[in-house]
Amino acid sequence: MDSEQENTEDQSIAKCAEDYAAYMDIESNPSCKNKEIDVEASIDSVLSSLDKFYGMLDMIRTDSTKMTDEVLQNFRAEREKMRLIYKKIDDLEKFIEVIKSDCDSVEKSLKESEAEFGTMGSIKKALEGIRFNFWEKKEVVPPVVPNKAPYTSPNIYNTSDYISSGSNKSGLADEAMSIPD
Template identity: 30%
Template sequence: MSVAGEGGAAGEREQPEPQAGAEERSGTHLFALCLTPEPGKEVKEVEETIEEMLIRLDEFCGMTDMIRSDTSQLLDEAIPLIKVKVMEMNNIYTKVDKLEAFVKMVGHHVSFLEEQVLQAEKTLGTFPHTVRKLLRSATIPLFRNKHTSLPQHMYDLPKLYRTEDYFPINYVGTKYQNR
C-alpha cells in the first residue's frame, strides 16, 4: 500500500496546479475571438466588392466600345452625307447670291427708267398722250392751239438687260424648261 500510496502521491504532485493567470489568458483569448468577425465573412465581403467593381468595369468597357462604334459609324456614314449636303447648299447659296445681284441690277434699271419717265412727264406735260389726242380732236380751239407748239421728241429706249441672258429658257425652275 505504501508503494501505491506513494505512487499516488507522486502522481498528484506531477499534475501542475492550475494557475490563476493561465485561466485569465484563455478567457481573454475566447473573448477576443468572440469580438472579432469570422475571417471567412471578411473574405466574402472583399470578394463581393471586387466582383461589383469588375461588373462596373465591364459596363464601362461596353460603353466605350459603343461610343467607338458610334464614332466610326458617324465618320463612315454621316460625314459623307453631310459633305454632299454642304455642296448642295453651297450651290444654292451661289444661286441666291447671283439672284441678289440680278435683283439689284434690275432695281437700278427700274430707278433709271422711272427717272426718265418723270423727266418725260415734266417735259411733255402731265396729261397722257391719249388724253391730248382727245382734246385736240375736240371742237374747242383753246385746247387745240395750246399744245401744238411743243416739239415732238422721239424716245430711244436705253440698252437694258435681257432676262433670257440671266434665266435661259431651259433653266431649271422655269415653266418653259425642256421636259
C-alpha cells in the same frame, strides 16, 4: 525588481502581439471568415461592373466614331448642295440689281417726260377745249406741242440673256444663271 517588471512587460508585449496577429489572421478567425467571403464577393462584383463599364465605353467609342464618320459625310454632301444654292442666290442678286438699275433708268425717263409734257397740263388743256356755255362762242386754239427730239427708250436688260427658252427644266440659261425647281 527591474527584471520582474521587464519580464512582465515582455510577456504583455508578447501577449499583445499574439492577439494582434490572431486578429489580423483572417483565415483562422471564424468571424472574419464570413467577412473574407463578403469582401471577395464585393471585389468580384466591382471587377464585373468595371468590365461591363469598359465594354460599354468601348461600344460608345466605336459607335461615336461610326456616327461621326456618317455625319461628316452627310455634312459634306449637304455643304456641296448648299454651295450650289448660294451660287444661285448670288446670281439672282446680280439679276435683281440689273433689273433695279433698268427700272430706275425707265422711271427717270418717265419723270423727265412727265416734266417735259406735263400730265396735269394736258388734262387741263383737254378740259379747256370743252365748252360748257353753249351760247358763248369761244375760239378753240389747238395745243402747241414743242418740237422735241424723238423719244428713245433707255437700254434695258434682255430677258433672253438670263432666261433660256430651251428644254432646260429650270428655264434659265446655264451660262447666265440657274434657279432651283
